[in-house]
Amino acid sequence: MKKEIAITAYKCRKCGKIHYPYHDRCLECKGREFEQIKPEGDVTLLAYTAIFNLPWGFDQRYLILGVAEFENHVKAMGQIKVDSVDQLKAGMKMKPSWEPVRVQYGEDVYGLKFEPME
């Protein structure tokens, strides 16, 4: 079953700046009231890397990670479902999903994953 992307971003009620993650005051105008919004629309890959020295808690040999921007300007990090960075290019459209990204204390931790649209 496909899970909903459980990320909440915060839109400043005063100036409209979109924040993710949460800040207690707006980074632009220091406003304190935010509208909670969900990441929506097309997703564009901004930056990516493949890491081969993983931190404690990860069993695989490597991990491909990136930052992508949703159409409504929410930017977030996620794991990328490709075999190699050769399949990636900044600016390409990605399909987001909400899936287990690691296991902690025997439980799945869910997070963002991206995969190229094609």
Next chain:
Amino acid sequence: MRDVAIIGAGMIPFGRRDEDTLMEMLAYASLKALDDAGLGDKSVDAVYLANMGGGMLQHQSAIASSLVDRLSLLPAAADTVENGPASGASAIKNGLLAVASGYYDTVLVVGGEKMREVTGWRATDFVATMTHPQAEYPYGITLPGMAGMFTRLYMEKHGVTREHLLAVSLKNQEMGTLNPYAHVEMALDREGVFDSPHAVVNNPVSADPLHLYDLCPVSDGAAAIVICPLEMAKKLSKPPVLIAGFGQATDTHTLQERDDPTDLKAVTLAAKQALEMAKLKPSDISVAELHDAFTILEIAESEHVGFFKKGEGGKAAAAGKTRLGGQIPINLSGGLKARGHPVGATGVAQVVDIVWQLRHELPKTRQVKNAQTGLTVNFGGFGNNVLSFVLKRVEP
């Protein structure tokens, strides 16, 4: 505000120091700095101890209290300063402000870290605890991973190439072979790590597009300085080194919330403040120690500090302009890349290396002739907390 000078500097060799505890390393470096300052049998008013991982890696807290006890510095004031990989420079800043204000006269600043006590797997996780606990850490991102993303963006925007990054690795590892305090004392062979078909095996991708030899090692080590008012320092025999300027700035926790993730605003601001306070321009600096945890950072910082225009730093490194005898010699200690990066020690070690340069105490192979001014950049998180110092030689 009083002018503040460095009168003692000491370091222990960085590397894998299985034989020493964290506290022993801190004590050895402190004693070297106290002896160098001629305070062998005297006390100090206060101690600022820089350390990031004592609580996590050694399961030991409040270590400044423990150190003053070991060193018989009681009842000196003592604080531990934790500011990630910028802890060292933060501790120096605390000491500087305390002496400048007139509150304390003599202050010991020591930084140390013992990272090889745990596996590389654990050490990588320890450093990754600096990342955002919800938006970054759960994904498995590491500091090299952040640097990898930054490198690709920086390459695309400012034309840095792998050849430029290689020039930094080659220079810094070569300088490491000349520095008895360096962790990595092996010169790199360009053929073996870049040109030959075996390079993919010898120098594999570590955090794409960064390769193994673009990254600093995981190290144990400690370094210390003693500071006091300049007027007191002038009565001593060694040339005092004036802390002529300092700056510190912060930036967003996550890279994604920066308008331009290739713009290291905190580096620009910290260095600008330090230079303005010292009334100097980047071109007035004789020698610099920059925070090259990754080769790309030496290039990016050399541009953000103002030594080179954006897009020129990589070319300058490849053309030898940052070597000894070049336009602005950078990381003649070997930098983090070769001296090593025991996180809490680094910011202090950078200043120790500049003190030695400004006292003209180094062997010819590493000494900038007649060096008068030095600059440091200590880079915390991924550029979210950065400190810079400008140091100046004062004739005794």
